Amino acid sequence: MKALVESLSDHIENWGMVWFGLIFLGSIFNEFSLFNALNISLLNINLFPYLLGLIFGLVAKYRGTWI
């Protein structure tokens, strides 16, 4: 159990910003039609806003900061 919590903790520490970008920012961008201009759909989900969120998250991860 402790090992699981530790590996989860490591994962969140390293990839938390990327997940936040993908899920949180992606969902927000998806709500604004502006970001739906490029239509790359999979299972009826427009992937472009999520891709944009993922890129924001990756940039934040490698910069180590959001701002």
Place this chain on the structure above:
Amino acid sequence: MRFDSSNIPAEFSFEKEKEVARKFAQRFQWEMMLIGIGQALVWLSTWFLVINNYISLFVGFILASICACLAYLPSHEAQHGNYSRGNKKKRWLDTLIGHVSLMTLMYPFPIMQATHMKHHANTNNPEKDFDYGIVSCKNPWEVFLYTLQGPDEAYKEYYDVHKHDKNFENKFSRGVLVSWVQKSIQLVLVVIFPLETLFLWFLPRKIGTFYTALNFSWYPHHGLEVGRYKDSKFYMFKYTPRYLTHSMQLHFVHHLHPNIGHYDEPKAIEELKPFLIARGVPGAEDIPDRITYNPLIKI
């Protein structure tokens, strides 16, 4: 932090000061309980009202932001055990109000409790005070940027300093689990209700965090040294009623006697004023003789 009492007259001894303070540390903090639970219920209601179109998202955002600004103080009393006041049978009240009140801000109560105790023990110490990142900001804009970014990196460093303390470590670890639950809930909600999550939780919580950091952590401690009687100040604002800043002009007395209830602080300060002046608390000479509903406006 040890303090030198050799030059203090016997009538203002620490023991006498404590005796006076104790009188104001007895009452049950029912107002705080009401605010803590109340704002959380109002905040939860805004979700229902907005999702069902009873109120607009904008009105919901305003309500949620007000709730977020009111969320920290009731939990702060819980962090000090000021609801149970040492009664083990009532400790659940501290835990309940501590957790429920912080929902709006999405802070994990055990981490807030653990780090806040370290803040009290090490106020303004750059190496040990979890709040130092805020205290060292040069102006409110820097506080804003700090709170926007979040304290994650700074907390990791301070965690390493304090992790040898078992009690701290236990609370912190429990808090990390609570934080994961909170973050997971937010990530699920944002997929189902994207704009609602943004305007009823994410942005209000940023506003509430900035408000709390500015009034609780930055202004009362900024520019001050380390040491009991030296690390917090009394101050007045021009044209700003103290209720708009949660009466944090009086925060210094909380650092001296954390078990005094928030709404009992004005009366306690009136009686403690000679002690505070004798000890050289920054700004103590400016304390009015009577603090009633006087908004502490400097005109």
